[in-house]
Amino acid sequence: MNRLDPRLSSLQHYVRDQAPALRAAALQLDAHPDGSTLYPQVPLLDRLATLQIPRPYAPDPLVIEGEEYYLLSAVERVIFHEEAAAHGDAALLLSAPGSLTAGMLVAALGDDTQQSMFFNRLREQPTWTFLAMTEPQGGSDAAALRTTLCPSPGGDGQLLNGSKCFIGNAHRSPLGVVTARTGPGPLGIRCLIVDASHPGCSAGPIATLGMRGALGTLDFQDVPVPEEHLLGRHLSPTRHGMWGWLHSFNPLRCVAAAMGVGLARAAHAYALEHAPHHHSALRHSLDALGTRIRGVQSLTRFAAHAVDADPTNAHLPSAAKTAAARLAVEATSTVLRLLGPGARIEHPLLDKWARDAFGIECMEGTSHIQAMAVFNALTRTGITLPRTS
Ligand SMILES: Cc1cc2nc3c(=O)[nH]c(=O)nc-3n(C[C@H](O)[C@H](O)[C@H](O)COP(=O)(O)OP(=O)(O)OC[C@H]3O[C@@H](n4cnc5c(N)ncnc54)[C@H](O)[C@@H]3O)c2cc1C
Structure with missing residues (x-):
């Protein structure tokens, strides 16, 4: 693979x-x-x-x-x-x-x-866009979102109200897609294209430790949304909201996993270039890390092939994303440790990657949420897990 x-x-x-x-x-x-x-x-x-x-x-x-x-x-x-x-x-x-x-x-x-x-x-022209799902009250429970899309009092269209946070490029994008609730339950969730230049729409950056400059917030106050901006209007009610974004998550999780693998590879290559090679224990650590990276890389590519063959395949992207998020954190911290106590100061790029690595964990859902996706798929397909005792 x-x-x-x-x-x-x-x-x-x-x-x-x-x-x-x-x-x-x-x-x-x-x-x-x-x-x-x-x-x-x-x-x-x-x-x-x-x-x-x-x-x-x-x-x-x-x-x-x-x-x-x-x-x-x-x-x-x-x-x-x-x-x-x-x-x-x-x-x-x-x-x-x-x-x-x-x-x-x-x-x-x-x-x-x-x-x-x-x-x-x-x-x-090169244009930033955002996909805004996560809200200040909690991103993992995406079905519990509070942003609303309701008919305007004048009866001429719909109004968007609510807040989103931790949104990639929110503060620099002129347009994007927002998830909002039009009614109760999963069928009451819709995705809509939003023009961020509307006066009722405000955005700002979020200061983070890792992935700096990437994330922002969005607030919507009575933002008018024309009917033609409602995505999925040509699809059946079961397909026009949550179904769509659940299926988009699978390839996106493969991409997040790929970034984690790439980040780990960057740290590993950096160590090969900068760490003193005369220690056999250090060489052993780097060899072990290299083997682990190839394993997660293989899983990620396998997951991507599986999603291309069947976009509903959720458990392989989730497994790859979980493994890659952990790999990125452990690879960067291992390499920092191998380079010695002053490494964060002497190697700013590595220090940055070590902070960025934690961002992979939350992108496209935390490892807890991925574990639930893997578990659901295993139980649905009737595969039994091996007993550990
Ligand atoms: C770099 C980066 C880029 C991002 N880009 C975007 C973006 O473009 N658009 C967007 O909408 N969001 C984006 N996010 C937000 C991301 O999707 C959320 O951070 C993520 O969904 C987790 O949500 P939360 O931070 O609100 O944590 P919460 O959902 O509040 O979770 C807090 C903790 O509780 C755990 N938890 C929650 N529910 C359960 C449960 N049922 N069972 C077990 N444990 C649970 C979680 O695993 C986590 O450890 C981004 C985040 C990062 C870091």
């Missing part, structure tokens, strides 16, 4: 060549998290901004050795993000312009007019 076919291997080499340019920008963003003008100038990120867009709206795919890449399959997204995190920087990827998360919802739930409106705007 760790060996790639020639097409994916070309993509991997392309990203590997371009990604080192991300590191200087990543350190700048870490030092000045509000530096939102950095990105369009960073080579790989300006390219990423016009990828992950469905083919009818993507005039400019990435072409490598005559092959076209749109980054629409989970496998292509995983290879791109893992390699860009391994040779560049995961946090910078997260705060880049483009349509990774919101675009996936619009592609899954939008009709032709909505897709054309959303994606055409993105292809005009």
Whole structure:
């Protein structure tokens, strides 16, 4: 599974060549998290901004050795993000312009007019977008959301009210997708395209320790939402809300896992370059870490293939995401320990990655939530877990 076919291997080499340019920008963003003008100038990120867009709206795919890449399959997204995190920087990827998360919802739930409106705007120039689900009261219980979409008193459309937090690029995006409640139960949850320039919509950055500059808050006060911005209006009531985003989670979890693997690879490679090699115990630690990285990498790629074959496959992405989140934290802390007591000061990039690694844990759901997804899938398919005693 760790060996790639020639097409994916070309993509991997392309990203590997371009990604080192991300590191200087990543350190700048870490030092000045509000530096939102950095990105369009960073080579790989300006390219990423016009990828992950469905083919009818993507005039400019990435072409490598005559092959076209749109980054629409989970496998292509995983290879791109893992390699860009391994040779560049995961946090910078997260705060880049483009349509990774919101675009996936619009592609899954939008009709032709909505897709054309959303994606055409993105292809005009590098544009940030957000996908806002998490709320201040708790993100894991996404079905318990409190943001509301209610008919306006004048009867001319609907009004959005509520707050969202920990939202990727909330503070720099002109548009995105928001989840809101129109009624009780899972069928009362809808996804809608929101234009963040409306006066009732306010956004701000959140100061974080890791993944600095990536996250923000959003507040909506009587924001009018035209009917044509309601995603899934052409789908049956069982498919137009929660169903759509649950299915988008599976490929997104593979991407989060890929970033975790890439982050661990970055730390491992950094240690190989900077740690003193004469200690056999140290060599042993790094060999063991390398073996573990290959294992989680293999699981992540396997999960991505499984999701491409069956988008409802939830347990493999969840298993990969859990393993990768833990790997990223342990790899960075192991390497910091191997480099000695002054490592955080002497190696700012490594210090940053160690802080960023904790962000992988919460992205697309914490490990507790992933464990429940794995457990549900195992019990549904009737697979029994081995007894431990
Ligand atoms: C880098 C980063 C990027 C993010 N990007 C986005 C984004 O673009 N859009 C967005 O909407 N959100 C985003 N998030 C938010 C993320 O999805 C939430 O942080 C996550 O869902 C957890 O929610 P919470 O922080 O509110 O914790 P809570 O949901 O309040 O959970 C707190 C703790 O309780 C545990 N817990 C909660 N419920 C259960 C349960 N039923 N059983 C067992 N344990 C439970 C959790 O595992 C966790 O440890 C991002 C977060 C990070 C760190």
